[in-house]
Every structure is written in C-alpha cells, then in structure tokens.
Amino acid sequence: MTATFAVRCDPNGTIVRVLRDPDRIATSAATLAECVISGSAPDVFTLLRDTFSDRLTAPVQMRVADRDEVLWCVAARDGDTAVVVGAADADQIGAMIAAIRADVSDDVATTLDVRCAAVPVPSSGDDDTLLELSRTNNELVRLHRELAAAHARLDALNDRKNEILAMVAHDLRNPLGSIGGFAQLLERMLGDALEPRALRLLERIGALSDQMIEIVDDLVDVQALERGNIVLDVEDVELGDVVRRTVDTYEVATAAKDLQIAVSCPDDAVHVEGDERRLLQVFDNLVSNAVKYSPAGVGATIRVTCAADRETVTIDVADEGHGIPPDEHTRVFEAFARTSVEPTGGERSTGLGLPITRSIVAAHGGTITFDSAPGQGSTFRVTLPRRQRSDPDARSSP
Numbered sequence: 001m002t003a004t005f006a007v008r009c010d011p012n013g014t015i016v017r018v019l020r021d022p023d024r025i026a027t028s029a030a031t032l033a034e035c036v037i038s039g040s041a042p043d044v045f046t047l048l049r050d051t052f053s054d055r056l057t058a059p060v061q062m063r064v065a066d067r068d069e070v071l072w073c074v075a076a077r078d079g080d081t082a083v084v085v086g087a088a089d090a091d092q093i094g095a096m097i098a099a100i101r102a103d104v105s106d107d108v109a110t111t112l113d114v115r116c117a118a119v120p121v122p123s124s125g126d127d128d129t130l131l132e133l134s135r136t137n138n139e140l141v142r143l144h145r146e147l148a149a150a151h152a153r154l155d156a157l158n159d160r161k162n163e164i165l166a167m168v169a170h171d172l173r174n175p176l177g178s179i180g181g182f183a184q185l186l187e188r189m190l191g192d193a194l195e196p197r198a199l200r201l202l203e204r205i206g207a208l209s210d211q212m213i214e215i216v217d218d219l220v221d222v223q224a225l226e227r228g229n230i231v232l233d234v235e236d237v238e239l240g241d242v243v244r245r246t247v248d249t250y251e252v253a254t255a256a257k258d259l260q261i262a263v264s265c266p267d268d269a270v271h272v273e274g275d276e277r278r279l280l281q282v283f284d285n286l287v288s289n290a291v292k293y294s295p296a297g298v299g300a301t302i303r304v305t306c307a308a309d310r311e312t313v314t315i316d317v318a319d320e321g322h323g324i325p326p327d328e329h330t331r332v333f334e335a336f337a338r339t340s341v342e343p344t345g346g347e348r349s350t351g352l353g354l355p356i357t358r359s360i361v362a363a364h365g366g367t368i369t370f371d372s373a374p375g376q377g378s379t380f381r382v383t384l385p386r387r388q389r390s391d392p393d394a395r396s397s398p
C-alpha cells in the first residue's frame with residue numbers, strides 16, 4: 001500500500017492539523033516542506049503559493065523524505081489554511097478526499113475532487129515511464145522558476161551597475177578634467193621657475209589625469225554602446241586619411257618600443273559613410289593594441305593595410321606580437337575580459353577597447369574579425385560598407 005496523507009497548513013507550510021496520516025508521513029513533521037526531500041521543497045511552496053493566491057493549481061509531484069516514493073499532491077484553500085492531500089495516484093487521493101469530507105466544507109472537497117481528476121492515470125506497463133516523465137517535468141518547471149529568479153536578480157544587478165557607472169562618469173570626469181587643467185596652468189605660470197624634476201611631475205599629473213578621463217570615457221562608452229545607445233554623426237569620411245592620422249599619433253610610442261608601422265592604403269580616396277570621431281576611435285584602439293602587444297626592442301613591424309572593392313572597404317591591422325591562444329578567442333570582445341597576453345611595455349589594459357570597437361563598427365553596418373595564434377601575431381580586420389558612387393557627393397571616389 002502506498003502512502004497517503006491529508007493535512008491542513010498555513011501559507012508557510014506549517015502543519016496546523018493532520019487530518020489523516022495512516023502512513024505517518026506528516027505526523028512527525030512541523031511543516032509540509034519537512035515531509036519531502038529538499039529537491040521537492042520548491043514544488044511544495046509553489047503549490048501553497050498558488051493555492052493561497054486562489055490560482056488554479058495543477059497537481060504537483062513530490063518525493064517523500066526517507067522513502068523511495070513519489071506522491072501526487074492536490075490542495076484547496078479553506079480560509080486561512082490550505083487542505084493538502086497526497087497519494088500515489090488519483091484513486092488513492094479520491095479515497096482520501098472521501099475520508100476527510102467530514103473535516104472540510106463541500107466547496108473545498110469539490111475543489112480537491114476537481115484537482116484530483118487532473119492527476120494522470122498511469123496505464124499498465126507505462127507506470128515507470130510516466131512517473132519518470134512527471135518527475136522530469138517537475139524538475140524542468142523548478143529549474144525554469146529558478147532561472148527566472150536568477151534572471152530577475154541579474155537584471156537588478158545590471159541596473160545597479162549602470163547607475164554606478166553613470167555616477168562615476170558624472171562625478172569623476174569633471175574633477176579629473178580640473179586636475180589636468182590646473183596642472184597645465186601651473187606649468188604655464190611657473191614653468192621657468194620650476195626645477196626640471198618638479199616640471200616633469202606636473203607633466204605626469206596632466207598625463208595621468210588624461211589617462212583617467214580616457215578610462216571613464218571608455219566605461220561610459222561601453223555601457224552606452226552595449227545598450228545600443230550610439231548616435232552617429234554621419235558624414236562622408238575618407239578612410240585612408242583616418243588611418244594615416246591615427247598612425248601618426250603613435251610616432252613616440254612606436255619609437256619607444258623600436259617598432260615600425262607600415263601603412264599601405266590605395267592612393268585613391270576610399271570613402272565610407274560614417275562618424276569620423278568614432279572611426280578614429282576604432283583605428284586608434286586597433287593600432288594601440290598592436291603597439292601594446294608587440295615585442296619591444298626587436299624592430300617588429302605593424303602593418304596597416306587598406307583594400308576596397310565595389311561594395312566594401314577592408315582594413316587590416318597586423319602585428320608580430322604574441323598572438324592569442326585559441327581557447328581564449330571568445331573573450332576578446334567581452335567587456336572587461338582580458339586574455340593571458342599581457343602588454344609588453346607596462347601599458348594599461350582595461351578590456352574595454354575591443355568591445356567598444358566592435359559596437360562602433362556594427363553601428364556602421366560593418367564587421368570586425370581577427371586571426372591570431374601564439375607565435376604568429378594577430379591580425380584584426382574591419383570591413384565597412386563603401387559609400388556608393390551613385391551618391392553625388394561621392395563623385396571624387398573611384
């Protein structure tokens with residue numbers, strides 16, 4: 001004979017009265033949750049929550065503690081308490097409902113009857129499969145519920161993170177700008193009177209505050225771009241010019257690491273529709289990475305190559321650096337993620353440059369890909385749609 005029970009409990013599952021318990025499942029327990037193994041507890045709470053919120057509750061299955069038994073449970077609200085009946089199948093639940101009729105109102109008994117009728121009838125031979133299916137189903141429902149709760153927590157944390165980032169952007173950027181500005185002012189006011197060491201320190205203050213502003217800007221960018229909040233100031237941009245201007249800004253940094261940058265872009269102008277400032281940011285990130293991850297002091301070369309066909313423009317930035325191990329490739333475009341490849345000259349690394357770059361390229365209708373392997377360096381490739389000739393403003397382009 002399989003176990004059966006009927007209890008009355010409050011919304012927390014505390015058993016306030018045992019109505020029938022021939023198999024001593026609930027008699028020794030204070031709460032309904034104690035009657036079942038922990039994996040089934042969420043189902044008990046769902047059953048109670050649905051019952052007390054007067055929702056239509058489906059029968060649920062729960063595994064009885066210390067027994068290798070699974071019971072179907074149905075419940076009905078009776079004022080401040082719920083009447084819960086559990087048994088192995090609909091026949092046994094029906095018998096138990098008949099036995100407790102005197103203890104419950106007609107409405108409650110009818111509700112229990114209706115819910116008991118929803119307990120699947122196992123056909124002979126398929127019992128085990130059906131039971132297993134029901135268990136799997138219960139488990140799926142439970143996992144789904146946990147996932148939804150985790151999602152909600154994640155959303156709340158993400159909102160919090162965004163608030164903090166907005167606060168950082170607002171409250172740090174201005175004072176940082178002032179620090180840099182004051183350092184420059186002092187340099188101008190006292191430049192000649194200062195001894196060289198003091199002058200160098202002032203310059204360092206200026207450079208560090210600029211660096212911190214860049215980090216704050218990257219944080220703000222990555223947040224805005226991830227949400228798709230990017231507004232492009234679109235104009236006709238000559239890409240070769242953008243590439244060459246970017247490379248020019250790395251003269252000092254490349255000299256310090258004994259690097260060469262070889263630029264090969266067609267003499268003919270190649271135009272795209274884009275936001276010049278954002279496109280400068282794209283190539284600045286790629287060239288700065290190439291410089292950052294190239295070996296210092298060995299005369300390595302960085303190659304920046306532009307190519308165009310009728311539809312697209314492609315720019316490759318290739319270095320002779322360490323190269324990224326294949327199992328770390330998926331992290332490269334993740335915000336704040338870094339790979340095991342470290343900058344070769346102690347440069348800063350935030351893991352924000354490439355996610356920002358990818359968002360900007362995507363906003364221009366383009367793509368960014370890369371080839372990289374240890375010992376073979378890295379090549380990052382940006383492909384952008386070319387400004388079409390039919391556009392009267394683009395006549396000068398080939």
Ligand code: ADP
Binds near residue numbers: 293324333340378
């Ligand atoms: P950052 O360089 O500031 O850390 P990025 O988002 O630009 O951030 O790059 C993410 C990571 O990808 C870097 O930390 C680095 O590990 C790797 N990476 C990017 N570019 C290169 C490159 N040219 N060579 C080797 N590794 C690179």
